[in-house]
Amino acid sequence: MFKSLKEKLSHFKKKAKEDINKKESEKGDGGKDRPGSTSPDVDHKGAGRPKKESKFLKKVFARKERKKEREDQGPKVNREGEKGITLESAVTESGLKGDGILKVQGSLIDEKGGIFSKKITEKDLDNSLFELELALLESDVAQPVVERIKSFMIEELTGIKVGRKTDIDDLIEQALRRSINRVLSVERVDFDEFIKKQKKPVVVMFVGVNGTGKTTVIGRIGHRLKKAGISCVLVAGDTFRAGAIEQLSKHGENLGLKVIKHKANSDPAAVAYDALEHARARKKDVILLDTAGRMQTNINLMDEMKKIKRVAKPDMIVFVGDSLAGNDAVIQAQKFDETVGIDGVILTKIDTDAKGGAALSIAYTIGKPILFVGTGQGYEDLIPFDSNWMTERLFEG
Ligand SMILES: Nc1nc2c(ncn2[C@@H]2O[C@H](COP(=O)(O)OP(=O)(O)OP(=O)(O)O)[C@@H](O)[C@H]2O)c(=O)[nH]1
């Protein structure tokens, strides 16, 4: 999974480390803490001198306490006329905490209280960020997402002071993880919770281009709901492709789920209507409505989908995209969203996707959450998506 993207990101990390280290050696002192060095940002008389370090930290934390007490009184203005920064706001949230490193008003203080003196600038990152851009573009990540990740990286890394004791590998990885997480962080929708809360029967309609995995996803979701004790019916709304009705019927048979179907080439909206009647009469909880695959460029078929929507009145429309399609999956999702309005995405075939471009781009580009990812062809191979899951896959050993 995401093999090629993982390799490219790892190459980028090496390159970025080299660039940051080059900066260190150019400075000529190997990044050693300079005794008595002063930081323009922090009042730290005597910092760097071993004996006074703990005194300094005490001072810093005492200040933190005092600032906390004054917090409710609103922002202060310091001598230079800048907005005062409370130590809380100065202590970075960047995940560096726990590495024995605190970031205080642009300075890093290690656990021994040593203050580093090399600040990463945007220029230091120029070369490596170009590598990152190439890596992401080659992995089919959409251009605006590439730009966003780059700007997040600049935000995360510039101004950070590094020195002899800094774990640069970790610094870069944390920045990259956070940047990727940020583009993936569209408001999360918990599918199971959504189903539980919604008035019954809940209608979920699945749309997408040909062969992306709609019908098998319906089987998997039917299986998931059944395991959770939620009743559902499968609806053979693909009356167009030969064999589609039989395919869904087979899933129904395997899973012990009712399938509502009409003859081939009948009106899919009429099948949806029957399914609604059936679910209401039998008090079923969920209707999973299959639709025929259609190219986003086929106006007639896109219009037909609007008609199915009008009749079925779905509570949720799910776009099923093939992750192997990369950026095309993103463009397709945009088109389907424009036509019927989608509420979430399921990306299939993640198990065979080396690039990861669609997974990285789709949520940010269309502003809709990825609900699940398909990780194989079995009924269990559908897992809820969250941004941490994706970053873990990209950085696992
Ligand atoms: N490896 C892998 N294969 C998948 C996954 N999801 C679906 N497939 C396979 O993709 C193929 C197409 O799946 P379908 O469910 O028929 O796709 P569809 O979108 O309903 O296709 P149409 O109805 O023709 O538009 C099948 O062979 C599935 O087994 C997945 O997550 N991983």
Ligand SMILES: [Mg+2]
């Ligand atoms: Mg199908």
